[in-house]
Amino acid sequence: MFTLTQAVSRVASRLNKNANDTTVATRLKNLINDACLEKWHSYAWSFRWREYPLVLSPQVSSGTMTATNGSQTITASGTPFLSAYHVGAWIQFTGDTIQAWYRILAVNSTSSAVIEPAYQGTTGSGKAYYLCPTDYLLPTEISDIGTIKVTYGAQAMSVKHQLVNEQYYYPTSATGAPYEVSVFNQSQTLTTYTTGTLSGTVNTVTLTGVGTAWLTNVQPGDEVVISGDTNTYKVQVVNSDTSITLYNNLKIAASGATYTISRQFGKKLRFQPCPEQPYVIFIKGLRAYTPLINDADTNEMLIRYPHAVIESAVWREASSSPDPREDSLYQKSELLWDRAKGEDEQILPQGNNTPIYNLRVY
16 A cells, blocks of 8 residues: 555655655645645546435425414424424425425424525414425535436436526425436535544544434535644544544544534535435445545555656656756656556546536546
């Protein structure tokens, strides 16, 4: 396994620099990350593809609602609201003259929620309704989407991107198996989770929680900041409510530490029609780049194409000052990357699973 510290040593050797000098090592680590980041997102590498399961929650219409004209708070006769699924869901009061859809802004409890805009109908109780959870946040590590499929379906769903044709749909009272999905552009979400404490060992990628509920509150790609550690780590897999696997090795040990797991941005999906029962969806998408932090960190590029990464870092350092070798170094690094793409093309042929947003770059 080719690690970050080995890459730094190789780049330093090529440049006749001292890898044991902290300032030099830090600069070379940044150059290696810059090289990986650029090439990672310039091409749909086979190792970037992942499948992510998503469970769709069914429409709810049991019981009744109480709503007050001009108020954003609604209450239910039962307990229909689930914070994990219904924040961002849509609700319509079916007996109202104004057949408007409202969005659930927040869930106060299983029987109370906040809507936007404020309720426009007549104040009263016993109101029939449709509660449609059609909008879902993608895992934050997905930078692009290839296909979206219902598990029983042989064909991928029809996908419409908001910025391509502005054709996306608001909910309807109809229910059934979803057959179409609209993709919303990246939006700021600012979700954080801090419940419980965690522990982890230096140079390992496993976090163990106490009093945590990570399965329903954390997604792949979320960022983890641990008290006493200035580094930011990225979630690879949520194994259970008390276990997370990171992409980055821990640099500092943690024991019973407080933490913050945050989600700054994410794309949203809107499924049509509203499911009448739970459906399992699989999303095939491309992972975003995860920076190398710990000396023991590695990634698929360092493992499969170490020479290309090293030469890219060497060229970047040479280009920072006048150097007659710059052009030849750039040409050498690009030749190595072209060869790498050719090798990768044998694994995932051109035109196969072409991403929706960004076509492969050749």
